[in-house]
Amino acid sequence: MIDKIDVGIIGSGIFGASTAFHIARDTKLNVALFEKHDENTWLDAGSSGRSASIVRHNYSTDLMIKSAVKSHNIFKNFKKEVGEPIEFINNSYLGIVADKKLNALKNIVKRVQSFGINAVFLSPEELKEKHPYLNVEGVTGAIHNLDASYVYDPQEPLRIYAKQAQNFGAKFYYNTKVTGIKTSNNSVKSIVTDKGEVKVNYVLNCTGPWASEIGKMINVDIPVIAQRQQLVDVLPDKKWGLTRPTFSDHEQQVYVRPMRGGIAHCGGHYFGSECNPDKYNQGVDNEFILDVMKKISLRIPSLKGAKVVKGYSGLYENTSDTYPIVGEMEELNGFINCVGWSGHGYKHGPMFGILLKELIETGKPSLDIDFLGLKRFETGKLIKTAYGVNAPYG
């Protein structure tokens, strides 16, 4: 293992891999990435590889809209931007609300339109006319984001970012767990791993659901908790096409996106208790299947009784305001977080790789990320989004 590097990244999820790529390709800095899982298991180990990887733009903050737009363009042109193509499918996104979130939704539609995104507000009548398979009873409105898409296989961009980063000179150390961080004079000095120690100028914490463990190494509370989220694939009688819109019920907090073979990939935002990211149940519970399918088939009756094909679980990495923690720590020079994406980070991986590269290279990222700092959890000035806490729609 090398003994000195400019930038040491911990974790090869979408944020670590994308940032390693941009630093290696676009700067003169040396970068190394440390990933505790081995070369056979890393793609499936974190949140990224188990993501539903839906790329929509409806957010209530300018930063998230701009980031989603830029990331979308990178996903869409992955061969040109990163070096190899991915399967990125433009199927659009339908998000419905009932009474209490209607005004928030209308404002979000106007906001995303002002960024040039092809999105419209639909009344319940318009929704029924355009999407007759939906039960719109009690629905007060919907957003139809026609530009929204999804990455078919969430592991594909990870693999390509990691490969291309290494082609541009980044060093990737798999099966290498970071166990400590040494500091002196309020600056990071080295990363300690189970394979040796490396002197660094910057440490980038991209450990998703494991973020708080890294915090303990520097005696800082990084308030990210790992929560298990389940997904179930069902096969309805009438097969689900790959370009069928992603459907999201913002009231019941459930969603469905297409999969190959006519399958509907169904999930929800269930906020259960904290779990150990190294030791959680990666399967799917009957209780969840019954609940999520009841909620989804209330809106899409044709999914009632659909055959269950398989299911699995992944981890959300939640903060208390569902916004991520990004930026250099005020008390520790050179220590940068990009964690706590609360179940909606995948779509931001490409752009935040660029922003983190800019932060390290120039100290000034091209989009303002200051409000994402860790300090807000100390001051209590949490980020308020249109839908409120516990709805990771931003």
Ligand SMILES: Cc1cc2nc3c(=O)[nH]c(=O)nc-3n(C[C@H](O)[C@H](O)[C@H](O)COP(=O)(O)OP(=O)(O)OC[C@H]3O[C@@H](n4cnc5c(N)ncnc54)[C@H](O)[C@@H]3O)c2cc1C
């Ligand atoms: C079921 C599910 C559905 C989702 N759907 C969507 C969606 O549709 N759209 C969307 O935008 N987002 C979605 N998300 C959220 C998104 O996937 C995450 O926000 C994002 O992938 C987080 O990426 P990350 O790089 O921060 O973390 P991760 O992908 O978890 O990567 C962290 C890495 O750090 C490594 N690591 C941890 N500790 C150490 C250590 N000590 N030493 C070395 N390595 C370490 C881990 O092994 C892991 O590989 C979903 C998430 C889940 C679970």
